[in-house]
Every structure is written in structure tokens, then in C-alpha cells.
Amino acid sequence: MVSIRDVAKRAGVAISTVSKVLNHYPNVSAKTREKVNAAIEELGFVPNSIASALSSKKTGRLALVLDMDKHAQSVDEIPMQYIIGAINKAKELGLDIITVFFTMIQEMSVDEMIRYFQSQSIEGLIICGLSKHDKAIYKLVKSGKFKSVLIDAPGVDANTSSVHIDNAKAQYEVAKKFVLESGSRKILYIAGKKNGYVSEERLKGIRQLADELGLTVFIRTGNFSELEARKLTMQYAKNKDAIICASDLMAIGAMKALIDMDIYRPVCGFDGVSLMGYAGKQMHTVKQDFSSIAAGAVEELSRLMEGESGREIIMPHELIRIKYLDVIS
């Protein structure tokens, strides 16, 4: 392996001078810089980031923490969008590596996680989709050993930022459009998780709308599960005008139930996953750009790592209507 030492020898300068050239220090004469760069070129020198990290104590390593079931048969495209967005942005910013980390995060393993991140010299965490009520995450973030950005959860301290859309507003908007268009008055709302930050926000949106328009909204919790939404729809849809779900996946469950029951009710979703295209029903929903959200989180993390303090970033959302696809007769 050709090292900075070889370059120095070749260029007839000191090691420190080569390092200065590498790191674009100002106090190097043009002539010397020239010589060094020539030597680098000739020897095909590639700086060793491991040595650099050890010496400078800056690794530029980020971990993207996804809370997924290990054996997920993931029909769910959201994690992939997060990964794509985060990795591309990290590369752009010269943050060397994004570690993706799947786990069932449980309280008992937090210490293990901290040790793992520490041993890997990870400087920043991007944590996706975990509520602030999740003790494990709280502990992880509160350990103070890492800068963190939370996606879809509110920040917890000055070392922490959060990135998410305005869920309450988005839910309000899409539901309003949906309700006015379909003329519905009695709604079945299938919410996400009890105590989940995102779920609570969306619920706020619905409640606001209900107040404003004087709607009757019957609320049940679907745990973001297709099956659960299906059951709830079976049970409660009959005497309602329409169904609003806190996620597209649950909306699919609802649609399946409606078909089973052989009744028609308009359905409104949330997320705008492209999978919906294959489910084939026309539907109002909120489109989130998960890839941009993750990219924003990486950018924000890089800010935090430069010593700035935490803040809350609201990403834009879009109201869309999934198009009717002809694969469904």
C-alpha cells in the first residue's frame, strides 16, 4: 500500500506537507502543491480514511436506524426510500458511510446498541419512525454519545433535530378534500398507533376537520396493520359514509374488506406509497417524499455534527389521488 510517506519521499517534501495539500490547507506554496499532486498522481496514492479517522478523531460515520422486523417480507417500500435518500445525500456530503441497522429495538438491547455504535465510532444517528415515547430510543438519544436526527418523532434535546411533514395539517387537508368531494358526513377513521407521535398528529387533523365541518367521526386504532384495518372495516363500515385511514397500507385493508362485504365506500389513505398503484383503486392520499425526508435528515445531522444545535424541520407534503390502474378490471 502506497502511503503518504511514499508521496512525501517522491515529492521531496515532509509528510506534514503532503497532509496539508490533501486537506487543502492554505499555507502551501503553489509550487509545492504542484509537486505533491504530481507525486500523488504518479504513485496512485489513495488516502487511508481509517488512519485519517484515527488521527483526527472524526469518522464521519452515520448510522441509519430502521426499526424493522428481521425477516420482514417487506412489501413496504418506505425503508428503501429512506435508505436511498440517506445514502445518496451522505455520499454527496462526504460523510463516508451510512450503516444501515435493522433491529427490533427493545429496551434491553439499548446498551448493546450504544456499545456497538461506539465501537464503530459512529458519530451520528438517524432514527426512523419511532415515537418519543419509545423508551429505548429515548435512552439511546439521551446517552449523549451521538448527535441524532429523528424522523417522524419530535426532537428530545439540543443535540437532536427532527424531520417530518406537518402530519396534522396534511391529514386535515386530505380529509377535507376527500370529505367535501364525496359528501360524506359519517366517517370511520382508522388511526395508527396509540401514543405514536405521527398517529396523534394525524388524529388532531381529523378532529379539527370534524369540528369545522360538524362531521361524525368514529375512531378506531388500526396499528398501521392491513389486517387490523380490514377487520375494523368489516366491523364498523356498514353504517358509515366513508373510511379514512392513517396509512395507505391500512387503506388497502379497508378496501379488501369492502370488497368482501360487497359494499362501496370511498376510502382515503395516507403516505402515497407507489404500491398503491397496484392495489388499483382510486383514492385520495397524502404523498410524502421519504427519500427527500431522509436526505434532509442527513443534511441536518451534518449540521449538528458541526456544532449547531437541534431544531425541527417540516418537510412539504402533497395531496394526490392515486390513479385508477387498468390491471384491476
Next chain:
Amino acid sequence: MVSIRDVAKRAGVAISTVSKVLNHYPNVSAKTREKVNAAIEELGFVPNSIASALSSKKTGRLALVLDMDKHAQSVDEIPMQYIIGAINKAKELGLDIITVFFTMIQEMSVDEMIRYFQSQSIEGLIICGLSKHDKAIYKLVKSGKFKSVLIDAPGVDANTSSVHIDNAKAQYEVAKKFVLESGSRKILYIAGKKNGYVSEERLKGIRQLADELGLTVFIRTGNFSELEARKLTMQYAKNKDAIICASDLMAIGAMKALIDMDIYRPVCGFDGVSLMGYAGKQMHTVKQDFSSIAAGAVEELSRLMEGESGREIIMPHELIRIKYLDVIS
């Protein structure tokens, strides 16, 4: 940061002794080991993998190379399955990190990629779904700077292994079952890519079956594109008995076309992606366990990194029939 030095001091031993304990060397007495472990515990010492890597020249870093469009709206779940399988296995084997790397791999950027991997001290590559005819990959692997495992492409040298199912056999088997069951004689076969390894193999399987059963098979190339398959089906399906596609995604395209044309033809797919469940038609297909395939690739890479030489690993496949889902009326 508490270092091995602190531990040594606390335990009243030399640094090298602590290192020996850490790495489970045999020549350390039980008593000393005890003392050291106690000190580690008391100080909450976590070994620094960066320093370790620098010193030992072993990073245990792997890169999972996925050739994806940067902005893919990825309905495609296969990359995610690769990632899940690879990361989990890597963690299990103590291979520190999996870098996931998205790129449009083009010949011009190969040198850049090599430099990037080198600077990151990456020791092994897992390269997914690229044909051996792809010059970029060939160059990358042939650079000899990394141990590589190719998924869905044949190995190229002694430093390289390959992992894939027996595509010819799988295509033969699923098509045979499909053809016999549906009694088809005149088949439209929509192949994958020209010169793609996987595509060619599957084509072999179809040809063998055609010979054996005396079928008439009309072959067109769909480039693994839903849209392309749809067009080809439009154009050629009318006077055929059935359609066999080299991927599920193309099968979906074919089904859409059949619906447009308002004719019925049985369709056979390949891959077994769970997305198919949402497309809703009953269909024969080959199920690949992409997660296990990636896990196998990591395991194999670890073997290569220990100095073993390259080989070809055939993973099992399964013939399945996607169940009729009631979301489709």
C-alpha cells in the same frame, strides 16, 4: 475516551496483555484474564474498531453494490431483501459494516469506484445482478483489489464466487408445470435482457422444455420492463395459448395488456416477489429467497476473505402459485 491503556493501568498489566485478552489469545492466565475483564467492566471500555483496523490491517468492511437508479421509485422489493439478508448476516459474522452503494455503474466511473472502496478500506464486494458482460464490473472485479461475490452473474476468477439459483432449471420446471396444467402449445416467451446471464439461463430452460414437449415458443425480449412486456403482449399474444415471462414484473405488464385486450391467457412469472400478491391474478412463478441469497453471498465472501478460493453456489428455488387475492374483484 477510555482506551486499552487505561484498562491496562487499572488492571496492573501491560497493554499487550489487555489486547491478548480482548482477542482471546490462549497464553493468558485465568487470573490475569479475570483482572483485565474486571477492569474493562469497571471502566466501561469499548474497543475502538478504527484503531484495531489500522493496526491489524483488517477492516472487515464489505460493500453491497446495488445497481439502481438514484431516484428509483422502487416498487421493486428485491434490493431491500438483498440489503436485509446481507446486513443481518454480516452482523452475525462480526463483519463490521455493510456499505450500501447505489449507482448507475458506468465504465467511466470504475476507477472512481475503486478509489472510493480503497479509501474506505473495503475488503470485499457483493455485487448484485450484473452480467459478466458488464465491462465495469468485470474491471472492478479484475482489479484484484477486492474479494468479490457476484449475485446472479457467473464468477470470473479465483478471487470471486458467485451465488444464484439454477435459473435454467427453475425456468424449465415452472414452465413445464404451467404448460402441462394449462395445456398450452403455442407460447409467447418474454425474455429478460439480451446477453444477460440470468436471462440467457432462463432462455435455456425454456428451449429445453420446448424441445422436450414439442412446443412452439415465440421469443421476444422485454428488458425486464413492465411496459415493454405489456407492449409485446399487445402485439403478439392474440394467436398464442399462453404467456411466460422471465420476471414477475413483466408478468404484471402482460396481465395488464390482456385486460386491455379483453382476452384471457394464462400467465407464468418468475421471482416470486410479494408485490405480486397485490396484482391479484393467480399465477405460477418461481420463488427466490433473495434475503437468503444475499446472506449466502456474505458468508461466501467471508470465506474468500479467509483465503479460500472462489466457487459457484447454487441456491434453492421453489415453485409457487401466487394466491388469488380478494382485493381484486
Next chain:
DNA sequence: CGTTTTCAGGAAAACGTTTTCTTAATGATA
């Protein structure tokens, strides 16, 4: 009991950088 073997444990170099401090040379100022 003396000699050889075995082995636990320590000292120190090495890995490839960064960074601080120092030095020498140049140019500016009085």
C-alpha cells in the same frame, strides 16, 4: 540439583494519518 523447555507477560515498533510546534527564510519596516 542442574539443565532445558514451556509459557505468562511486558516492551516497543508499527499501522497511516493529523496537528502542533518550531525553524528558517523571505519580505517589510524604521
Next chain:
DNA sequence: TATCATTAAGAAAACGTTTTCCTGAAAACG
């Protein structure tokens, strides 16, 4: 011309490990 400020460049320590080599003591052997 003498003094001071400025700056380019080098020397060397430091980062936290691993690993090789060495030492001394205990164990084994005759």
C-alpha cells in the same frame, strides 16, 4: 542595515490498537 513580522515547510508527537520479540520464572526432565 538592523529589526520585526510573516509565512512556507519540516520534525515529531499523538490517535488506539496489534503483533513481534524478548525476558524471566516456573515446570519438566535426566
